[in-house]
Amino acid sequence: MCVSPSADEERIRSLLAGALNWDILLELADEHGVQGMLARRLDEAGYTGVPAATREKLQARVRAQHLFTLSLTAELFRILDDFSKAHIEAIPVKGPVISQLAYGDPALRSFGDLDLLLRHRDIEAAIARMKAMGFDLDAPVKALQAGKIPGEYLFHKAGTPRLVELHTEKTFRHYPRAMRIEEMIARKRRMQLDGREVPALGLEDEVVFDCVHGGKDFWERLMWVSDVAAILARYPEIDWEKARRAAVEVGAERMLFTGLQLAAVVLGSRLPQGIAEAIQRDPEIQTLCGEIQRWLPYAGCRAPGVAARAAYRVKMGGGGITGVAYLMRLSLSPTENDWEDGGERKSWFWGTLRRPFRLMRKYGSGR
Numbered sequence: 001m002c003v004s005p006s007a008d009e010e011r012i013r014s015l016l017a018g019a020l021n022w023d024i025l026l027e028l029a030d031e032h033g034v035q036g037m038l039a040r041r042l043d044e045a046g047y048t049g050v051p052a053a054t055r056e057k058l059q060a061r062v063r064a065q066h067l068f069t070l071s072l073t074a075e076l077f078r079i080l081d082d083f084s085k086a087h088i089e090a091i092p093v094k095g096p097v098i099s100q101l102a103y104g105d106p107a108l109r110s111f112g113d114l115d116l117l118l119r120h121r122d123i124e125a126a127i128a129r130m131k132a133m134g135f136d137l138d139a140p141v142k143a144l145q146a147g148k149i150p151g152e153y154l155f156h157k158a159g160t161p162r163l164v165e166l167h168t169e170k171t172f173r174h175y176p177r178a179m180r181i182e183e184m185i186a187r188k189r190r191m192q193l194d195g196r197e198v199p200a201l202g203l204e205d206e207v208v209f210d211c212v213h214g215g216k217d218f219w220e221r222l223m224w225v226s227d228v229a230a231i232l233a234r235y236p237e238i239d240w241e242k243a244r245r246a247a248v249e250v251g252a253e254r255m256l257f258t259g260l261q262l263a264a265v266v267l268g269s270r271l272p273q274g275i276a277e278a279i280q281r282d283p284e285i286q287t288l289c290g291e292i293q294r295w296l297p298y299a300g301c302r303a304p305g306v307a308a309r310a311a312y313r314v315k316m317g318g319g320g321i322t323g324v325a326y327l328m329r330l331s332l333s334p335t336e337n338d339w340e341d342g343g344e345r346k347s348w349f350w351g352t353l354r355r356p357f358r359l360m361r362k363y364g365s366g367r
Contacts, residue, residue: 002041003034003226004267005233012041016049026058031299033110033223036062040108068161069096069107073194075162076114079133080198083118086129090118091188091199093167093209100193101206102230109223113163115152117201119181120168123153127166130155135164173333174216176251176317176326203235204243211259212252215316218309219262219292220300229263232271240272251326254318258288265289266296284315 002012029035039062047055073096083090092115099109118126127137127144135155144150151173153166169181187202201209207228214224231238247256257279263269264276271279279285291312295302304312310327317326 002038003222003229005230006268007041009045012045013048016042016045022051022054026054026061028297028299029058030061030110031301032221034226035110036065036105036108037103037226065110066107069099069111072096072111072114072162073106075157075164076193076198077196079114079116079130079164082129082133083116083126086125088118088122088126088129089185089199090116090122090126090166091185091201093117093201094213096193097191097198097200098206098210098227101191101200102227102234104234106193109227112161113165115165115167117167117181117184119185120170123166123168127153130164130166134158172212173330175212176255176322178250180246180249203231203238204240204246207231207238207243207259208247208250208252208256211247211256212250214259214262215252215255218300218304218312219259219296220298220303222266222296222299225259225262225266225296228259229267229269232260232263232269240275244275244278251318251322254282254285254288255316257282257285258292258316261285261289262292266293284319288312288315 025038026035029038035058039058042050042055042058076092076096080090080092094115095111095113096106099111100106103109131137135157138154138156139150149170152171153168155164155166156162157164169179172179184201184205187205188199189202190197191200192198200206210224210227210231214228217224219225243256244253247253257275260269260271260275261279264271291304291308295304303309310331313327313330314323317323
């Protein structure tokens with residue numbers, strides 16, 4: 001209720017009057033990445049019925065989140081300035097940008113790192129710039145030199161909790177078809193972030209990106225559903241036909257529709273009529289949303305097992321032969337987790353062979 005863009009203050013007050021386990025509530029808000037939104041709604045309700053100790057704990061967590069956000073946002077500005085001087089075009093995604101876009105506050109949404117999207121041809125120069133700024137790359141250099149591509153180029157700054165992930169059209173494996181990076185960059189816009197203009201994805205590309213990202217991670221956190229619901233509420237000017245075309249181009253129409261339907265059934269979002277009708281014509285979307293709603297309350301603590309994950313990928317990838325091909329590509333494409341134990345010296349064949357067994361070990365016991 002507190003996360004819905006159309007939250008009913010009276011309904012919230014009535015829930016606060018009930019017998020709540022406040023420790024569990026705060027833990028769930030943290031796990032789902034929505035403690036900032038919870039704090040905002042409770043503040044609007046005057047913290048009526050909230051124990052003083054719970055209020056102080058939540059406010060302390062939100063203050064810490066705000067301070068961390070400020071430090072990461074300042075780091076983002078430095079990276080963007082440095083990349084610009086080196087003629088590297090980068091678009092920040094997720095993190096403070098999605099928080100500002102969806103909620104009008106870069107610190108309201110929880111996040112733990114910065115994410116930037118750039119062309120793959122620029123990644124070598126970007127790695128050099130990140131190292132010059134004091135960041136260490138968390139990937140085997142020999143593997144990268146051999147042409148291997150990780151799920152993301154992860155950097156950390158020694159002595160700080162700051163993490164930065166660089167993404168390219170080749171790292172986003174969960175797009176069913178290749179990300180249209182040139183078109184996305186051409187459609188970029190500018191937005192205000194803490195008093196400064198930064199590049200951002202076009203609104204239509206943003207909502208597709210967010211739904212692909214949520215689908216990638218099985219929509220395990222309420223934060224991702226909330227992002228989509230908030231964008232729906234804040235931007236009635238979105239051209240939904242353009243968004244649908246952008247999704248179709250990369251094979252992600254069902255991913256887009258699933259994210260939108262989740263916003264409707266979980267948080268009460270109102271969908272454009274044409275989109276709602278298209279969703280109703282695809283019964284698999286209802287099936288996917290039902291599955292997601294069963295594991296969503298657990299914030300990733302009760303992940304689906306390997307068979308359920310495989311079936312989910314097939315359906316999310318479009319079903320039929322297309323969905324099976326999507327599953328096979330994800331299952332057989334080695335990532336940095338398959339490069340362990342000197343994996344940078346092993347062939348692509350051995351990485352491909354090892355990957356399905358690693359996935360079965362990791363997820364075979366899920367429920």
